[in-house]
Amino acid sequence: MVYEANGNAQPLALGLRFLIYGRTGCIGGLLGKICEAQGIPFAYGSGRLEDRESLVDDIAAVQPSHVFNAAGATGPPHVDWGEFNKTETIKSNVIGALNIADVCREKGLPLIFYSTGCMFDYDSDQPIGSGIGFTENDSSNYSGFGSFYSKTKGMAEEWIKNYENVCILRVRMPLFSDLTHHRNFIKKITGYERVVNIPNSMTVLDELLPISIEMAKRNLTGIWNFTNPGVLTHNQVLEMYRDYVDPDFTWKNFSLEEEQAKVLDAAPRCNNELDSTKLKKEFPEILPIKESAIKYVFQPNKKKKVNLA
Numbered sequence: 153m154v155y156e157a158n159g160n161a162q163p164l165a166l167g168l169r170f171l172i173y174g175r176t177g178c179i180g181g182l183l184g185k186i187c188e189a190q191g192i193p194f195a196y197g198s199g200r201l202e203d204r205e206s207l208v209d210d211i212a213a214v215q216p217s218h219v220f221n222a223a224g225a226t227g228p229p230h231v232d233w234g235e236f237n238k239t240e241t242i243k244s245n246v247i248g249a250l251n252i253a254d255v256c257r258e259k260g261l262p263l264i265f266y267s268t269g270c271m272f273d274y275d276s277d278q279p280i281g282s283g284i285g286f287t288e289n290d291s292s293n294y295s296g297f298g299s300f301y302s303k304t305k306g307m308a309e310e311w312i313k314n315y316e317n318v319c320i321l322r323v324r325m326p327l328f329s330d331l332t333h334h335r336n337f338i339k340k341i342t343g344y345e346r347v348v349n350i351p352n353s354m355t356v357l358d359e360l361l362p363i364s365i366e367m368a369k370r371n372l373t374g375i376w377n378f379t380n381p382g383v384l385t386h387n388q389v390l391e392m393y394r395d396y397v398d399p400d401f402t403w404k405n406f407s408l409e410e411e412q413a414k415v416l417d418a419a420p421r422c423n424n425e426l427d428s429t430k431l432k433k434e435f436p437e438i439l440p441i442k443e444s445a446i447k448y449v450f451q452p453n454k455k456k457k458v459n460l461a
């Protein structure tokens with residue numbers, strides 16, 4: 153079904169009509185809400201990414217101007233699922249991701265693909281704390297030994313970047329105003345008994361998902377580090393949570409070695425800084441990560457005492 157939008161007639165005038173994959177997912181769900189708020193007609197795809205004919209059918213039924221792929225195997229409950237479900241993970245993240253890129257190219261459609269920056273790990277060229285981030289020209293340095301999830305994402309990007317109709321967005325550690333959502337990085341780390349304390353690039357979804365819609369309108373393609381400028385450590389995120397939301401909140405830190413040895417029972421996690429210069433140049437209004445987190449995530453939740461248990 154296509155959800156025709158009310159209110160703002162401008163998108164219709166522009167001929168916008170979005171087909172979105174990932175209806176039940178975090179990013180897909182948020183995208184639908186933004187489209188409704190902006191008055192953009194959209195429909196969720198009912199096909200499975202690995203089933204090419206089902207994608208062709210969706211496109212024929214919806215006649216979209218743009219396709220958004222916010223679907224992927226990420227769990228549940230988290231990416232460790234991929235370690236034990238490798239062929240299912242390949243089906244969605246490699247075969248499926250390639251399928252939809254290929255079908256869209258065949259139909260002359262732009263595709264916005266929400267992928268991940270979780271395919272890079274600090275190394276000697278991009279050391280921790282250096283301010284030197286991985287750029288859009290870098291290929292994954294983590295796919296060989298990291299989690300199986302990261303491996304599928306890194307491999308898919310290597311192929312999909314050759315499709316001139318695709319805009320690949322590398323999302324990382326999403327922060328967003330729904331603090332109760334299990335995919336919110338804040339919900340995740342406030343629930344850990346102990347946390348590491350490492351600077352990372354992060355994506356404030358409340359600010360950047362509308363930017364991704366603007367990217368579609370501008371028909372931007374290629375790879376984009378889809379993170380706010382700068383980095384935040386785990387402790388900085390938790391300090392903001394304590395200062396804005398729950399003054400009684402306390403936490404304990406792990407060393408990285410302890411974290412990986414004791415807490416994670418399957419796959420390692422990567423830490424990195426992504427260079428957001430390209431995104432910032434296209435959208436100068438994008439806020440640095442701390443300012444964005446305060447404006448879009450913590451200030452709206454101020455003293456709400458959200459129950460994250």
Ligand SMILES: NC(=O)c1ccc[n+]([C@@H]2O[C@H](COP(=O)([O-])OP(=O)(O)OC[C@H]3O[C@@H](n4cnc5c(N)ncnc54)[C@H](OP(=O)(O)O)[C@@H]3O)[C@@H](O)[C@H]2O)c1
Binds near residue numbers: 173177
């Ligand atoms: N949120 C994060 O932490 C995060 C961080 C970085 C990058 N990303 C990337 O952003 C994308 C979306 O993430 P998310 O957090 O929104 O994921 P999510 O909440 O786990 O949702 C995944 C969505 O993908 C759908 N899906 C999975 N395999 C599919 C297939 N083969 N065909 C059709 N639909 C399929 C799921 O539907 P079913 O339940 O019906 O399978 C679900 O709607 C993923 O590619 C992820 O790698 C997310």
